[in-house]
Amino acid sequence: MVTFSLALRRKPALAEQPEVSEPVSSGGAVEPNWDEYYRRTLGREPRPLFRRGIAAATAAGVVPGQAVEIGFGDVTETLTLLDAGWRVLAVDPTPAAAEGLRSRVRPSHAERLEIQAAPAQDSSLVPFDLLYAGYALSFLDRDGFRRFWLTVRDRLRPGGFVVVNIFGVRDTWAGASDMTFVDREEVDRLLEGLEVVEILEEDADGDSFSGPKHWHVFDVIARRPGANS
Numbered sequence: 001m002v003t004f005s006l007a008l009r010r011k012p013a014l015a016e017q018p019e020v021s022e023p024v025s026s027g028g029a030v031e032p033n034w035d036e037y038y039r040r041t042l043g044r045e046p047r048p049l050f051r052r053g054i055a056a057a058t059a060a061g062v063v064p065g066q067a068v069e070i071g072f073g074d075v076t077e078t079l080t081l082l083d084a085g086w087r088v089l090a091v092d093p094t095p096a097a098a099e100g101l102r103s104r105v106r107p108s109h110a111e112r113l114e115i116q117a118a119p120a121q122d123s124s125l126v127p128f129d130l131l132y133a134g135y136a137l138s139f140l141d142r143d144g145f146r147r148f149w150l151t152v153r154d155r156l157r158p159g160g161f162v163v164v165n166i167f168g169v170r171d172t173w174a175g176a177s178d179m180t181f182v183d184r185e186e187v188d189r190l191l192e193g194l195e196v197v198e199i200l201e202e203d204a205d206g207d208s209f210s211g212p213k214h215w216h217v218f219d220v221i222a223r224r225p226g227a228n229s
Ligand SMILES: C[S@@+](CC[C@H](N)C(=O)[O-])C[C@H]1O[C@@H](n2cnc3c(N)ncnc32)[C@H](O)[C@@H]1O
Pocket: 018, 020, 034, 041, 047, 070, 071, 072, 073, 074, 091, 092, 093, 094, 097, 118, 119, 120, 121, 133, 134, 135, 136, 139, 140
């Protein structure tokens, strides 16, 4: 089993990267301490990938409709989507995430929010115009990821966007057996038939309180051709 010790980055070299728990060894299963992670990340700004994804969708003429956030964690992006007028399906299996969201959503926004406290691969996805998943999809195991992505492709409306990042095969954590890591070829396969707006690959050493770590992460923004395209 891989245990995660919470380790904040010593200096936020890349604002895109989460202050995330780190595996102290590779191989086996992962056991992150998400409650502690949320306490550390609460109050942060929306992540740059999220901001770029919203900007791309807006520029393409997408108006706030149905959004899905997978692995909403400390709830920053879900609240931002609600503030912008989206209806949001928020999915995260960690009970503290759902508790945090229920306690922080404005009463006047609550009727546009549905929370599913379930793993993404077991969730019931509605048809959507925007799906955001920041540093979450790699926590699905291979089979769960495969099944989930098929559902994503099925429920993505014409003109809709997927804005996600996924850890790459050269990431320090890539040995974890219950997670998913991808190479560039797999990213391309996942996006077959979609219009690729952006694929950014980070493949660089970084820093953390528990020592150096290699970050290999694909940021993806893609759109299903169709309405307004
Ligand atoms: C690294 S945190 C990212 C949280 C937030 N998106 C952010 O950028 O800070 C990963 C999140 O994914 C959630 N998660 C773990 N396994 C998941 C799964 N199978 N399906 C959906 N979310 C999952 C965790 O509960 C956690 O909230």
